[in-house]
Amino acid sequence: MSDITVRPLGEDDWEDYRSVRLAALRESPEAFVASVDEEESYDEDFWRQRMQRSARLVAERDGRAVGVVSVGTATESDGTAGELFGLWVRPEARGSGVATHLVKDGASLAAERGHSHLVYWVGTENGRAVAFASGMGFRPTDYRRPMGVVSEEDGEEEIAMVLPLGADNGPALRL
Numbered sequence: 669m670s671d672i673t674v675r676p677l678g679e680d681d682w683e684d685y686r687s688v689r690l691a692a693l694r695e696s697p698e699a700f701v702a703s704v705d706e707e708e709s710y711d712e713d714f715w716r717q718r719m720q721r722s723a724r725l726v727a728e729r730d731g732r733a734v735g736v737v738s739v740g741t742a743t744e745s746d747g748t749a750g751e752l753f754g755l756w757v758r759p760e761a762r763g764s765g766v767a768t769h770l771v772k773d774g775a776s777l778a779a780e781r782g783h784s785h786l787v788y789w790v791g792t793e794n795g796r797a798v799a800f801a802s803g804m805g806f807r808p809t810d811y812r813r814p815m816g817v818v819s820e821e822d823g824e825e826e827i828a829m830v831l832p833l834g835a836d837n838g839p840a841l842r843l
């Protein structure tokens with residue numbers, strides 16, 4: 669199988685990001701809070717702003733996008749925590765190391781930006797994503813929040829999983 673490369677996208681790559689992001693929302697609606705209908709309606713200005721808000725990394729194999737992840741600052745934190753979100757791998761590329769490449773590069777980027785740890789909110793019922801994150805060294809925490817995909821009443825929750833970056837893991841998680 670050919671090599672996977674991970675490319676950080678700049679603002680002018682917004683169409684590449686839009687394309688893989690919409691593919692993710694279309695293929696895995698249950699995994700994300702946003703919907704494809706909502707995001708398809710966004711204009712170029714919105715996508716350009718989005719590119720600046722967080723880093724967007726796309727994984728490619730033979731020039732084709734096979735996965736994506738975003739890395740930003742955790743909104744609930746005092747800036748020390750980076751946040752990994754929007755992780756998706758094309759179904760035919762799963763189980764082949766794409767997600768590992770994306771998360772490793774995302775974690776390096778967060779460390780370079782001075783974050784001491786990386787938070788990843790994942791649906792408690794998303795067994796594959798939880799298993800993947802655990803395998804990458806993310807640890808479960810006590811933090812939970814409603815998923816909000818179908819409705820508040822459906823009771824689905826996300827759990828915050830945390831990956832320490834570098835030597836100073838800190839005594840406690842501050843979100």
Ligand SMILES: CC(C)(COP(=O)(O)OP(=O)(O)OC[C@H]1O[C@@H](n2cnc3c(N)ncnc32)[C@H](O)[C@@H]1OP(=O)(O)O)[C@@H](O)C(=O)NCCC(=O)NCCS
Binds near residue numbers: 755763767791
């Ligand atoms: C989550 C995701 C990015 C992981 O990528 P992946 O290529 O599937 O990951 P891998 O196959 O390398 O690893 C998944 C782990 O789950 C295990 N697994 C596979 N199928 C599983 C299943 N149905 N339930 C639970 N665990 C499963 C694998 O054995 C592997 O564990 P291991 O590393 O200990 O062997 C990918 O599945 C995906 O894009 N899912 C849809 C979108 C999504 O849910 N994104 C996360 C939103 S928070």
